[in-house]
Amino acid sequence: QVRLVESGGGLVQTGGSLTLSCVVSGRRIEAYSMAWFRQAPGQERERVAGISWSGTTINYADSVKDRFTISRDNTENTATLQMNSLKPEDTAIYYCALSDYALLTDTPSDWRSWGQGTQVTVSS
Numbered sequence: 001q002v003r004l005v006e007s008g009g010g011l012v013q014t015g016g017s018l019t020l021s022c023v024v025s026g027r028r029i030e031a032y033s034m035a036w037f038r039q040a041p042g043q044e045r046e047r048v049a050g051i052s053w054s055g056t057t058i059n060y061a062d063s064v065k066d067r068f069t070i071s072r073d074n075t076e077n078t079a080t081l082q083m084n085s086l087k088p089e090d091t092a093i094y095y096c097a098l099s100d101y102a103l104l105t106d107t108p109s110d111w112r113s114w115g116q117g118t119q120v121t122v123s124s
Contacts, residue, residue, distance in 0.1 A: 001026050004114060004115035005025075006021065006096050006115040007023075014087060014122055014123065016086050016118065017086065022080070022096030023078050028077065029077050032100060033049070033052055034072055035070075036079070036109065039093045042104070043092075046063045047108075049069075051071070051072050067083065068084070080093060097113065097115075098112060098114075099111045
């Protein structure tokens with residue numbers, strides 16, 4: 001059974017940085033797309049970044065473009081989200097997800113496996 005575990009969340013001031021990590025067990029990730037989603041209270045889950053199995057296709061939500069960087073290490077079975085220039089509106093629970101689809105969709109139901117999430121709070 002596949003298991004995704006996120007870490008690296010926390011409290012940071014506006015303009016600060018955090019690095020989120022996702023460790024996957026129970027399945028090799030090299031055949032799967034990976035993504036980071038976030039969900040703020042009262043809001044829908046939003047995909048902020050996605051990366052194809054090979055790492056050659058990467059895309060970001062407009063709200064995080066040029067500030068966040070997604071990467072993956074298929075050897076270590078991990079995915080990472082580097083977050084810079086954080087803003088209060090980035091405050092949310094961040095989730096790592098894995099998908100069978102090559103297309104990096106925004107639809108949460110297209111992503112088959114999820115972690116439990118890690119809280120990111122950005123103070124103003």
